Amino acid sequence: MSDSCPSSRYHHGDLPGALRRAAWDMVGEAGVRGLSLRECARRAGVSHAAPAHHFGSLEGLLIEVAADGYERMAVIMDEEIERAGDRLPGCGLGYIRFATTHPQQFRLMLGTDRGAGESPRLREAASAALGRLREAIRDAWIARHGQSPDDVFLEERTALAWSAAHGYALLSIDRQLLTTSLPSAWRVLSPLIETLLRP
């Protein structure tokens, strides 16, 4: 059963999933502004009003697609952690790799505003990505200092690491806007590792 060929006329079978995949593809092709509910419905093979039953509105679909993005990001972060063999740089580089390979979707993810707080799935997915970074810092700290850092201190270092990775990711995707020659992620961010692990 494909996305655009429903199992029956009034019962798609997996319409929410098909709509989210269609939205993901359209954002990748044409950016957030190029996304429309009706075109998603066409690609899923249903009528224009079908999505409302599952997502309420276009805004509702966008929020769920942003949550999808964080879940996909977590997968790439895990891959990069495994490839790098070192969790802390693996997390950061995975984050950046996701953003540079999915620039338009990445923009959607950080473009969602107040309504996004209402989605438990989005909150969880975003927190999970942040949690990987927090765990990586905690483990690196324990390896260096023999004991766990203070919770408040850990939050500060996590915020610093996330900020730097996030900001660098945006520099990468906005490169025509800000600079024509951006130094590599490693060269820019590796000095930060020492900072994160110093009391």
Next chain:
Amino acid sequence: MSDSCPSSRYHHGDLPGALRRAAWDMVGEAGVRGLSLRECARRAGVSHAAPAHHFGSLEGLLIEVAADGYERMAVIMDEEIERAGDRLPGCGLGYIRFATTHPQQFRLMLGTDRGAGESPRLREAASAALGRLREAIRDAWIARHGQSPDDVFLEERTALAWSAAHGYALLSIDRQLLTTSLPSAWRVLSPLIETLLRP
């Protein structure tokens, strides 16, 4: 002559400026998705097709409004530099202050994509903001080491500083999404100053 009261029926007097101010206000009120060309035209007191003559399309208006954003950001960075008495933290804190006081406009600024590279005014405005940070790092380096840093090295440190400030700014405005308790900008970012100035 106000924005919505043209000096004559077929000659507004400053229509481009009025449209950009209307767009700025609408983005602030309802986010990028809440902006429409026709509503901007209504607020400026002209017909729906008038903006096309100045901006070509909605996309063209968005790009110019993003450039406005960077110019306003530069003003706030300069104010914060003066208030802090120290350029490097002043730049960073000014950047963050702008983002947290204009979250929706800030999102517009980083939401612009490929077409934005075409606007010399946007490129210049964005580069000027980045240039302030580069100058602040260079000056702080000279104060510490007695001579200017290598250009490549300076670009790396500038990218690191921008990334961290930018990332923290986004954490601030997305706070319902990622965390309910974000440590202050100073506590998160001040360890970075030492990193920026170490060879």
Next chain:
DNA sequence: TGGGTGACTTGACAGTGTCAAGATTCAGTC
């Protein structure tokens, strides 16, 4: 097997972006 709910379809409405044709205003030249 029937009923209730879920999952759609159809149709309508208001708003949008953009384009084309036309009207008005301004500025420069003679």
Next chain:
DNA sequence: GACTGAATCTTGACACTGTCAAGTCACCCA
């Protein structure tokens, strides 16, 4: 002062959009 051309609009049209309401079909459970 009149004329001309360009700038700056207005009007109208079209296609697309999001959302809502009413109706139809499919599925599942008692």
